[in-house]
Amino acid sequence: MNLKVLNTGQSTVGWHRHGTMLLCPQKYAYSYAMGEKRREPKSAPFLGTLVHQGLAHLYLHMGLLQRGKHGGGGYERWSKAVARHATESDEGKLFTPPQQEELASHALKILRAYVNQYADADMQQLEILKVEHEIKVQIDGELYTQRADLIVRSRRDKKVYIWDHKTAGGFGLSYGAQQYTLSGQILGLDYLGTELYGADFGGVLLNMISTKRNDFERVFAGAAPDSRKRWLDTLRYARERIKALSDRDPLDYPRTLDPTVCYAYGGCDYFDQCRWGGES
Numbered sequence: 001m002n003l004k005v006l007n008t009g010q011s012t013v014g015w016h017r018h019g020t021m022l023l024c025p026q027k028y029a030y031s032y033a034m035g036e037k038r039r040e041p042k043s044a045p046f047l048g049t050l051v052h053q054g055l056a057h058l059y060l061h062m063g064l065l066q067r068g069k070h071g072g073g074g075y076e077r078w079s080k081a082v083a084r085h086a087t088e089s090d091e092g093k094l095f096t097p098p099q100q101e102e103l104a105s106h107a108l109k110i111l112r113a114y115v116n117q118y119a120d121a122d123m124q125q126l127e128i129l130k131v132e133h134e135i136k137v138q139i140d141g142e143l144y145t146q147r148a149d150l151i152v153r154s155r156r157d158k159k160v161y162i163w164d165h166k167t168a169g170g171f172g173l174s175y176g177a178q179q180y181t182l183s184g185q186i187l188g189l190d191y192l193g194t195e196l197y198g199a200d201f202g203g204v205l206l207n208m209i210s211t212k213r214n215d216f217e218r219v220f221a222g223a224a225p226d227s228r229k230r231w232l233d234t235l236r237y238a239r240e241r242i243k244a245l246s247d248r249d250p251l252d253y254p255r256t257l258d259p260t261v262c263y264a265y266g267g268c269d270y271f272d273q274c275r276w277g278g279e280s
């Protein structure tokens, strides 16, 4: 039987859409508003994607074991498939693109260190509730979705936590985590967790993974009350912008033209099309 690779990608109508509209309407047009002509972005950074996928399979496996389902050996099978540089699963998702074998080995090294450090303790201290779960709620009568990497109940305080796995380079992990406390994605998870679990909800935890040093840190991303309220206001504003522009030709959406947005992290996926104009 082929291994089914878990989907760790974007949710249906989540923060990534609204955040992109706020960042750059033209980028939103290329990403979401062009229908059939929609631009496919460059693939996500391979190392981070692979680590993320490995963690999904690890915790799914752990949850199955906790429920007495010993046949759920997905993590072992997934890592063996990556180790032999398998290129696709039954869903046709790429494990190891050509020339990326070294990164695949590096991802497995990081995951081995992670398993050594956390697997036994997590098995004891956490009840695995959901893995890669798309949360769906209605906000102002409209569907809103976000994918939670992991939802657990702590056996210590009995609270439910949403975990978000973040891979980071060489900076100190706590320093890297600080930027996420005002991230729309993390505040969105906080909002959804509060809606779904009420007083049982403990908050969002950032599971920080250094891909340079192979070390890890778990940082609580406590949302300030004002930030929670502002998140909802900001979501409404983004929705208004999306509706207001929906009659326009997507190629005529406004552009940010700000180099910190257009050329951050190696450049916007649509930089060349945007530079030369049209659908070229």
Ligand code: SF4
Pocket (backbone or CB within 6 Å): 024, 025, 026, 027, 030, 255, 256, 257, 258, 261, 262, 268, 269, 270, 271, 274, 275
């Ligand atoms: S290159 Fe800049 S202006 Fe063009 S879509 Fe990307 S972020 Fe927007």
